[in-house]
Amino acid sequence: MNVSAFSDPVLPRLSARREVFWINPALSPNNGFCEGEGITAADVDAASDRLDRFAPLLKKLFPETAANGGLIESPLVGTERLQKALAAAGIPVKGRLMVKMDADLPVAGSVKARGGVYEVLAHTEDLAFRHGLLSGPGDDYLKLADEPARAFFAARKIQVGSTGNLGLSIGIMGAALGYKATVHMSADAKQWKKDLLRKKGAEVLEYDGDYAEAVANGRRLSDIDPDSYFVDDENSKNLFCGYAVAGRRLQAQLKKAGIPVDVDHPLFVYIPCGVGGAPGGVTYGLKSVFGSAVHCFFAEPVAAPCMLLGLASGQYNGICVQDIGLDGKTAADGLAVGRCSAVAAKWIRALLSGEATVRDDVLTPDMRLLWQTERLFIEPSAAAAFAPLKALLTTGQGARYLSERLSPAAAENATHILWATGGSLMPETERNRLLADGG
Numbered sequence: 001m002n003v004s005a006f007s008d009p010v011l012p013r014l015s016a017r018r019e020v021f022w023i024n025p026a027l028s029p030n031n032g033f034c035e036g037e038g039i040t041a042a043d044v045d046a047a048s049d050r051l052d053r054f055a056p057l058l059k060k061l062f063p064e065t066a067a068n069g070g071l072i073e074s075p076l077v078g079t080e081r082l083q084k085a086l087a088a089a090g091i092p093v094k095g096r097l098m099v100k101m102d103a104d105l106p107v108a109g110s111v112k113a114r115g116g117v118y119e120v121l122a123h124t125e126d127l128a129f130r131h132g133l134l135s136g137p138g139d140d141y142l143k144l145a146d147e148p149a150r151a152f153f154a155a156r157k158i159q160v161g162s163t164g165n166l167g168l169s170i171g172i173m174g175a176a177l178g179y180k181a182t183v184h185m186s187a188d189a190k191q192w193k194k195d196l197l198r199k200k201g202a203e204v205l206e207y208d209g210d211y212a213e214a215v216a217n218g219r220r221l222s223d224i225d226p227d228s229y230f231v232d233d234e235n236s237k238n239l240f241c242g243y244a245v246a247g248r249r250l251q252a253q254l255k256k257a258g259i260p261v262d263v264d265h266p267l268f269v270y271i272p273c274g275v276g277g278a279p280g281g282v283t284y285g286l287k288s289v290f291g292s293a294v295h296c297f298f299a300e301p302v303a304a305p306c307m308l309l310g311l312a313s314g315q316y317n318g319i320c321v322q323d324i325g326l327d328g329k330t331a332a333d334g335l336a337v338g339r340c341s342a343v344a345a346k347w348i349r350a351l352l353s354g355e356a357t358v359r360d361d362v363l364t365p366d367m368r369l370l371w372q373t374e375r376l377f378i379e380p381s382a383a384a385a386f387a388p389l390k391a392l393l394t395t396g397q398g399a400r401y402l403s404e405r406l407s408p409a410a411a412e413n414a415t416h417i418l419w420a421t422g423g424s425l426m427p428e429t430e431r432n433r434l435l436a437d438g439g
């Protein structure tokens with residue numbers, strides 16, 4: 001495909017695997033929230049309520065969620081030592097720098113514990129209402145952990161195609177409820193993720209090809225089975241809404257920490273992007289509560305910038321990174337996606353401030369920096385979050401974005417959050433290899 005056919009000047013640079021920083025020309029004029037076609041803020045509230053209804057059941061199935069009352073939530077951590085180290089490296093963060101540790105989310109150890117778990121629960125509630133396992137939203141959801149519910153779920157399947165982390169969340173949650181869970185995994189998925197899933201009782205089918213092939217085959221096998229439900233990462237409103245609940249949760253956490261968010265105290269959030277559901281949902285949820293006070297930036301690998309390609313070309317899922325000569329291969333396995341989600345692209349088009357792409361060789365040093373300064377471990381995909389922070393603070397485009405939108409006082413009062421999207425389930429040997437010099 002001829003990239004010069006499209007007007008955005010970023011496209012030739014994407015196809016040349018250059019690191020880019022892109023400000024979204026379609027960002028709504030006042031940076032405010034707008035609902036979007038087929039989704040409203042009420043959908044996110046409904047998802048939040050549904051997670052509350054399931055909290056007693058989650059508490060029982062996953063005792064590690066008990067401290068949070070059965071909510072799957074992660075710490076928001078202040079990172080002053082990291083901030084000092086960045087300043088010393090010529091990246092001065094004015095205001096406050098924090099990390100949202102979704103790497104430590106219970107159940108699945110990544111941001112997928114938000115969307116993936118939510119989608120399994122939404123499907124489960126739907127089945128339970130239709131088949132009389134629950135009489136309605138006010139019923140006792142703990143019934144779902146006992147007979148006859150267990151036998152009912154055991155006769156049903158949940159399937160998903162995944163590069164890794166989505167498979168972990170769907171597989172672990174599905175198997176915990178008693179479903180037959182099948183995860184279709186691409187060649188680039190890590191062996192330890194396959195091993196862990198099998199240990200948790202999920203079935204893993206492996207494919208020589210890429211993510212797209214795993215998804216296509218999973219969907220085909222699920223569609224011919226009337227008792228099977230397919231989690232469609234590329235088109236799922238449920239996943240998106242599950243991720244979006246993070247906005248309300250973060251709002252409560254910031255409030256509890258006494259950190260104000262308004263136009264005089266803006267919030268900047270940096271989130272790694274694969275197919276776009278997780279960062280898109282989080283962005284949607286944040287914009288719906290903070291409106292123009294929050295600025296959301298994505299990060300993608302230079303080899304797989306599918307969301308930036310979809311947005312900048314205006315083609316959404318009608319174009320893939322292979323069309324512009326990229327191979328999609330990256331050490332950031334959670335972000336190794338060639339084609340973005342059409343719904344995510346559509347719903348964040350006017351909400352996303354911008355995006356940076358990042359080379360693989362930058363990920364490990366940033367991952368190690370977070371470990372060395374804060375003793376926080378994240379996987380390489382999650383370390384991509386540093387890229388848009390650095391780009392915003394060190395490039396002319398970034399300076400322009402800030403000066404056009406923020407008063408000098410507001411810049412001093414800003415809170416910057418790196419969204420650390422995954423890592424805690426990684427086995428110790430793998431982790432030590434990554435953290436060791438030259439590993």
Ligand SMILES: *Cc1c(COP(=O)(O)O)cnc(C)c1O
Nearest residue numbers: 165274275276277278334421422
């Ligand atoms: C899946 C994932 C993302 C991105 O989520 P998408 O919904 O694919 O955009 C980011 N980081 C990690 C660690 C992930 O597993």
